[in-house]
Every structure is written in structure tokens, then in C-alpha cells.
Amino acid sequence: xxxxxxxxxxxxxxxxxxxxxxxxxxxxxxxxxxxxxxxxxxxxxxxxxxxxxxxxxxxxxxxxxxxxxxxxxxxxxxxxxxxxxxxxxxxxxxxxxxxxxxxxxxxxxxxxxxxxxxxxxxxxxxxxxxxxxxxxxxxxxxxxxxxxxxxxxxxxxxxxxxxxxxxxxxxxxxxxxxxxxxxxxxxxxxxxxxxxxxxxxxxxxxxxxxxxxxxxxxxxxxxxxxxxxxxxxxxxxxxxxxxxxxxxxxxxxxxxxxxxxxxxxxxxxxxxxxxxxxxxxxxxxxxxxxxxxxxxxxxxxxxxxxxxxx
Amino acid sequence: xxxxxxxxxxxxxxxxxxxxxxxxxxxxxxxxxxxxxxxxxxxxxxxxxxxxxxxxxxxxxxxxxxxxxxxxxxxxxxxxxxxxxxxxxxxxxxxxxxxxxxxxxxxxxxxxxxxxxxxxxxxxxxxxxxxxxxxxxxxxxxxxxxxxxxxxxxxxxxxxxxxxxxxxxxxxxxxxxxxxxxxxxxxxxxxxxxxxxxxxxxxxxxxxxxxxxxxxxxxxxxxxxxxxxxxxxxxxxxxxxxxxxxxxxxxxxx
Numbered sequence: 001x002x003x004x005x006x007x008x009x010x011x012x013x014x015x016x017x018x019x020x021x022x023x024x025x026x027x028x029x030x031x032x033x034x035x036x037x038x039x040x041x042x043x044x045x046x047x048x049x050x051x052x053x054x055x056x057x058x059x060x061x062x063x064x065x066x067x068x069x070x071x072x073x074x075x076x077x078x079x080x081x082x083x084x085x086x087x088x089x090x091x092x093x094x095x096x097x098x099x100x101x102x103x104x105x106x107x108x109x110x111x112x113x114x115x116x117x118x119x120x121x122x123x124x125x126x127x128x129x130x131x132x133x134x135x136x137x138x139x140x141x142x143x144x145x146x147x148x149x150x151x152x153x154x155x156x157x158x159x160x161x162x163x164x165x166x167x168x169x170x171x172x173x174x175x176x177x178x179x180x181x182x183x184x185x186x187x188x189x190x191x192x193x194x195x196x197x198x199x200x201x202x203x204x205x206x207x208x209x210x211x212x213x214x215x216x217x218x219x220x221x222x223x224x225x226x227x228x229x230x231x232x233x234x235x236x237x238x239x240x241x242x243x244x245x246x247x248x249x250x251x252x253x254x255x256x257x258x259x260x261x262x263x264x265x266x267x268x269x270x271x272x273x274x275x276x277x278x279x280x281x282x283x284x285x286x287x288x289x290x291x292x293x294x295x296x297x298x299x300x301x302x303x304x305x306x307x308x309x310x
Numbered sequence: 311x312x313x314x315x316x317x318x319x320x321x322x323x324x325x326x327x328x329x330x331x332x333x334x335x336x337x338x339x340x341x342x343x344x345x346x347x348x349x350x351x352x353x354x355x356x357x358x359x360x361x362x363x364x365x366x367x368x369x370x371x372x373x374x375x376x377x378x379x380x381x382x383x384x385x386x387x388x389x390x391x392x393x394x395x396x397x398x399x400x401x402x403x404x405x406x407x408x409x410x411x412x413x414x415x416x417x418x419x420x421x422x423x424x425x426x427x428x429x430x431x432x433x434x435x436x437x438x439x440x441x442x443x444x445x446x447x448x449x450x451x452x453x454x455x456x457x458x459x460x461x462x463x464x465x466x467x468x469x470x471x472x473x474x475x476x477x478x479x480x481x482x483x484x485x486x487x488x489x490x491x492x493x494x495x496x497x498x499x500x501x502x503x504x505x506x507x508x509x510x511x512x513x514x515x516x517x518x519x520x521x522x523x524x525x526x527x528x529x530x531x532x533x534x535x536x537x538x539x540x541x542x543x544x545x546x547x548x549x550x551x552x553x554x555x556x557x558x559x560x561x562x563x564x
Contacts, residue, residue, distance in 0.1 A: 016473050016474035016475075016476070016523075017474075017476070019523060020474075020475065020476040020477070021476055045525055045526055045527070046525065047468070047472035047473060047525040047528070047531075048468045048472060048473050048474050050468070051464065051474070052421055053460060053461040053464035053465055054461075054464065054465050054468060056421075056440055056457075056458075056461045057461050057462070057465045057539070058365055058538075058539065058542055059365050059366065059437075060365075060538075061465075061535060061538065061539065064535070065468065068531070109538070112534075112538075113531070113534045113535065113538060116530060116531075116533070116534035116537075117530045117531035117534050118527075118530050118531075164421075164422040164423055164424075167427075168422070168423035168424065168426065168427045169423045169426040169427050169434075170427055185427070210384070210422075211384045211420050211422035211424070213384075213420050214420075215420045215421045215422075215457070216418065216420055216456075216457055218456075218460065218480065218483060218484075219455070219456035219457040219459070219460045219483075219487075220418055220420075220456065220457065223385065223388065223418060223420065224420075226388050227384065227388070227420070255499070256495070256499055259495050259498050259499050259502070260495040262495075262498075263494050263495040263498060264494075264495065295503075297499055297502050297503050298502075299502065299505065
């Protein structure tokens with residue numbers, strides 16, 4: 001089976017954030033999948049991937065939590081691909097996969113906890129974890145998108161923001177930096193490629209993989225505000241109208257600290273923040289409401305109307 | 311000059327003499343500033359092992375001080391005192407008192423993993439930062455950081471229910487760190503959020519605060535994880551004490 005066929009039907013792991021603050025990402029991912037004729041089957045009775053917080057308390061506990069999600073997909077649903085749009089979930093499943101393969105102690109802890117919890121232990125290699133970017137890039141690709149665009153993103157200048165968890169640390173992403181066609185960890189481009197195919201003008205954005213301070217968005221808000229302000233200003237300087245995101249934590253962080261910078265530092269940066277799936281959905285002819293534009297904190301409705309997308 | 315000596319050039323260590331003659335040469339005045347001589351005797355020789363006993367600190371011994379971590383560090387760019395390379399050095403030579411000077415900022419690592427990406431020796435400096443913050447709290451050098459509170463609130467909820475319900479986590483975090491929830495920017499954010507939201511979604515989000523999402527059949531996993539957390543905590547505590555004990559005994563024997 002080719003990768004293209006394999007990714008057409010995947011186990012969908014939305015994760016906690018996509019049921020809360022990142023709901024617009026959930027809505028738009030599903031809507032884009034539907035518009036492209038791709039099949040998403042939600043992982044049954046899933047649990048949290050462990051996120052950064054459980055990893056900080058104990059990395060092996062986070063490995064267990066992520067492994068349970070993969071175990072359900074593999075053993076209870078007979079799926080071989082898990083697609084996670086959230087960078088945090090995607091990162092953690094990848095990290096769990098790596099640890100189970102390379103660290104015997106982690107594997108032993110996971111086995112013990114799985115047995116006590118009463119489900120099959122996940123064996124490394126049972127599923128492949130991919131990001132929403134891989135999913136669309138591999139199944140539809142740039143050419144496929146170009147054929148399906150009904151509402152070109154022409155005239156919209158986009159800074160593509162990937163954040164930390166999608167590319168770092170590199171050892172948990174063995175498929176990246178693997179020659180032509182693969183994703184780059186230093187200069188990722190999958191989102192750029194997809195949005196360009198939908199007509200957007202990507203700007204040269206040096207802070208693609210900079211950190212938004214998401215880990216301490218509430219516990220050290222001043223640091224996060226400074227980091228976000230850097231990102232917003234750099235995008236603006238690069239000539240962008242919109243920052244396209246692919247992670248609910250980054251997205252909410254940018255929106256929150258855009259407001260916080262305004263309130264606390266008197267620094268207002270007028271730039272729209274949209275999930276890449278929202279932009280793609282509108283390019284495919286979906287109405288803004290269908291991709292949850294009204295659920296964003298950063299209001300881009302008037303801007304989208306001006307650009308002929310609403 | 312070794313990295314830790316640079317930092318000794320601090321106002322309290324500097325000496326200027328208004329009148330000073332050395333070997334018949336007049337060296338009076340500001341230009342003849344000296345660094346006070348010192349003897350370091352309070353090495354904690356167990357420090358490296360103590361950090362290595364905590365999750366994330368395992369590979370600290372691999373470091374050969376190239377400085378790639380600090381060079382790539384997100385937090386260092388906004389606060390030059392945040393210096394992972396330096397802290398790793400201090401831990402490895404056991405200069406605990408020097409490390410403690412920075413005890414209140416080490417937890418501020420944002421886990422962006424740029425250091426881990428750049429490190430040629432797979433030290434996993436991000437993990438070392440976490441281990442060091444844990445160590446500072448375990449040893450009572452610092453109170454629990456806001457970040458640690460957040461991690462704990464978050465982990466407790468997952469162990470209990472399997473899932474995170476954000477507004478509940480946020481409320482608990484704010485109450486545990488004695489912060490008011492109604493901050494100007496929070497209110498502004500909710501105001502903007504409300505402007506676009508339909509009533510149906512609002513009700514659903516409101517309901518989520520009463521009926522927290524949970525993974526079903528979670529009780530066995532929950533019990534197993536809690537047992538594991540307690541076990542690990544006890545083990546680490548033992549390792550910390552043991553590392554110190556062995557060093558004390560070695561010193562005593564020598």
C-alpha cells in the first residue's frame with residue numbers, strides 16, 4: 001500500500017486542547033478532511049497524551065499515557081496510522097514511540113502499567129503517528145490542492161509558524177531531514193507548501209520554529225508575552241497579514257499574549273492569527289463559520305471579507 | 311579563565327585602595343582594582359549524582375562545555391543570567407553555593423528544546439533544567455515554582471480522570487498560586503472570545519466546567535499511575551540521601 005492510500009483513513013486523535021480552547025482547530029481539521037474526501041475515525045475513549053506537564057513530573061508516566069492511545073488505535077481499532085493535529089500530542093506520541101524502541105526501562109514501566117490498567121501493552125512500530133500536515137501533504141499534495149481550490153488565498157500574505165514541538169528534538173522524528181520530499185527540522189516547509197498551493201503568498205519568516213513560551217503561558221506570563229511579542233513583530237516586519245498556526249497551544253498563546261502585550265506593555269501588533277486548516281478550508285470553498293473562524297479570539301472576520309473569503 | 315571565575319567579578323568581591331604602595335610602586339586609585347582572594351571549601355561533591363538521580367538529569371556527565379545550549383537558548387536571549395552551560399558546569403564541579411545564586415530563575419526554562427537540538431553530546435539540557443528545578447525544591451532551597459504547581463495540578467487531573475478540562479485546570483492553578491483569575495487581560499480575552507461565539511457553544515463550554523470530560527474505565531489506570539508516582543518519589547528521595555551519605559563517608563575516610 002502506498003503512503004497516499006494508507007493515510008486516507010486514519011485514527012484521529014484530537015486531544016484535550018482541541019475539545020477546549022483549540023476547538024476551532026478540531027472543527028476546521030474535520031471540515032477539511034471531509035471536503036477532501038479523507039476518512040477520520042476518532043480514537044475510542046482516548047486519554048490525554050501526558051503533555052509537557054506529566055513529562056515534567058515523570059517522563060515514563062507520559063510515555064505510558066501516550067502509549068495507551070496508540071494501543072487503543074492498534075489493538076482495539078485495528079488502525080495503523082494515528083493522526084494528531086496538536087503539536088503537543090503529535091510530539092508526545094512520537095517521543096513515546098522512540099522511548100519504547102530505545103529505552104528498556106521505559107518499555108518495562110509501560111508494560112507494567114498497561115497490565116495493571118487492563119489493556120494490551122503497545123509495542124513500538126504498531127502504529128505510525130503523523131501530523132495533520134503530513135496527512136494532507138501525502139494524501140492530496142500540492143497538485144491535488146491546486147485542482148480543488150475554489151477560493152484562492154491570493155493576496156493573503158502568510159507567516160507560517162510551526163513552533164517547537166513539531167521539529168524538536170530531532171531524534172524523535174526519524175522521518176524528517178531524510179532527503180527530498182521530507183520535512184526539514186531546521187526550516188520546516190510543509191505548511192508553506194500547502195498554503196502556497198492554495199494561493200497564499202508566504203513571506204520569508206525567520207521565527208518559524210521560535211518558542212511562544214507556551215509551557216509557561218500562565219506560570220511565567222511575562223516571559224511568554226515577550227516571546228510572543230517577538231513573533232508577532234517579526235511576522236509583521238516580514239510583511240505578513242496572517243500568522244498561520246498548526247498547534248492549539250501556540251495558537252492560543254499568540255492570541256492571549258497579543259492581548260496581554262496590548263494591556264500590559266501598550267504594544268499593539270495588528271496581525272491576524274488563523275489555523276492553517278482554517279485557511280485551507282476557506283480556500284476549498286468552506287464558509288468561515290464552517291472552519292470555526294468565529295471561535296478564534298483574534299477576530300479576522302472583517303479581514304477575510306475584504307479578501308473575498310467570507 | 312574558567313567560566314565560574316568570570317562571575318566572581320562582582321561588586322562585593324572587588325577591592326580598590328585609595329592609598330596602596332606595592333614594592334615601592336604607588337598603585338593607589340580605581341585603576342588598580344583587585345578581586346578579593348578566596349578559598350572555596352564548600353564543594354558538594356555529590357551534587358552531580360543528585361541531579362542525575364532525578365528524571366531528566368541522567369546524562370549531565372556527558373557535557374564537555376561547548377556552550378551550544380546557552381547559545382541557542384530562548385530564555386537566555388531575554389535574560390542573560392539564564393545560562394544552562396554555566397549551571398551544568400557548577401553542578402559537575404559541585405559549586406552548590408554558586409548555583410544557588412540563580413535558584414529563582416532556573417525553573418523558567420520554557421522547554422523549547424533548542425538546547426537539546428543543538429547539543430552535540432546528547433546531554434538533554436532541557437531535562438537537566440527540569441531535574442535541577444526539582445532538586446532545588448526537594449532540598450528546600452526554593453518554594454514550589456508556579457510551573458511546578460501547574461504541572462502538579464495538571465497531572466493530578468489526568469491521573470484522576472484521564473483528560474484535561476482546561477478551565478478547571480486554570481482555576482485550580484490560579485487558586486493554588488494565590489492569584490486572582492480576573493486579570494485585565496483575561497477579561498479582555500474572554501470579552502473578545504464572546505463576541506464571536508454562538509450561544510450553543512458557550513453552553514457546551516459552560517457545561518464542561520460542571521461535567522468534566524473523562525476517559526471511561528479509567529479507575530485501574532488511575533490507581534496504577536498513582537502507585538507508580540509514589541514509588542518513584544520514594545526511590546528518588548532515597549537516591550538523594552544515599553548520594554550525599556556516600557560522599558560524606560568518602561570524605562571522612564580520606
